[in-house]
Amino acid sequence: MITPALPPSPGPCGRSGTGADDESITAWALAARGGDADAVDHFVRALHRDVRHYVTFLGADPQSADDLTQDTFLRALGSLHRFEGRSSARTWLLSIARRAVIDSIRHSSSRPRLSATDDWEAAAERTQPRGLPGFDDGIALAELLETLPDDRREAFVLTQLLGLPYAEAAHVSHCPVGTVRSRVARARTSLIEWLNDAEDVAPVAAAA
Template identity: 85%
Template sequence: MTPAPPPSRRQPGTDAKEASITAWALAARTGDPDAVDHFVRALHRDVRRYVTFLGADPQSADDLTQDTFLRALGSLHHFEGRSSARTWLLSIARRAVADSIRHDSARPRLAATDDWESAAERTQPRGLPGFDDGVALAELLATLPDERREAFVLTQLLGLPYAEAADVSECPIGTVRSRVARARTSLIEWLNDAERTVPVAAAA
């Protein structure tokens, strides 16, 4: 008996959209330029958001997004549609980010700061207007441990089911659920703290 699929945040019609994207990826294997264009356009925004929330700065995010698609298009002949094209592509994006981090860590640091406390403080939430503010959310996510941030972004922002997020992250589905729950708890706590401090600042 096939187990029931895990609950997801996908909206009605999303499964059909995912099937279309996967179909474009499969068609792109034959060199169909229209299929390649549809495939890239459909997932470009999500790939860029993913690498950005994994810690890439704007310039690096653009480079990593391009690198992801170059890798994907170069290995499309290996894609057989066993997973969704989105899951497959985000797995490639994750490897691109990891390779970039390894490459950067091997290079000598030309600029750095000894004032790590101040640097850390600059990443903390400050005067948050609300959870829907993209900048505020990015700052909050930056304070999460890498694994929790990735799980939250994959499932809550990009809308991947937990099973697919587990495939991308290469960990058990239970681990993804735990990371998301802990990330959500931390974000809610930080937001509540920020909301309590904003009226005080406004009254000063």
């Protein structure tokens, strides 16, 4: 059997932290399914950052985000034999990450939530959204996202931070495309209102 040529190894920067596009990532996933060790490495490195950001912004505390990321990839690698490339590998993997977060919440619902501001701020600095005013004023992205309901936060993170098309975000979230669009629009409105309120308060605090 002739192994198809794979895309070049991902670089150090770009979308998902690697510069790899969805077609390349999906090709690596399909090759990894066939036992290609190099493809497994490329696949994991291409999506590691996206998965960690996603589980973090879904509400995982920083201490558990790494564990959930690892759990996601362990689940994915154990299920690669069932991946047929009908959706992008990115969408498929984020769906697994979502289930990992849900399972974690179910198993630790009585555990108090932790926070680590430094970690959140670092994540915010690496994933600034485009088109929203005020983020350069030192307002932490994570603090803004915490004001949103869970479903709107997830839709915003998937489409605006991770760059998934609305159709793929709908697939990950198990809801219609129109619902994702509505959630993103409402999230944007809420975030802009929050920013406007913060900007109104700031001059008063400075004067005091």
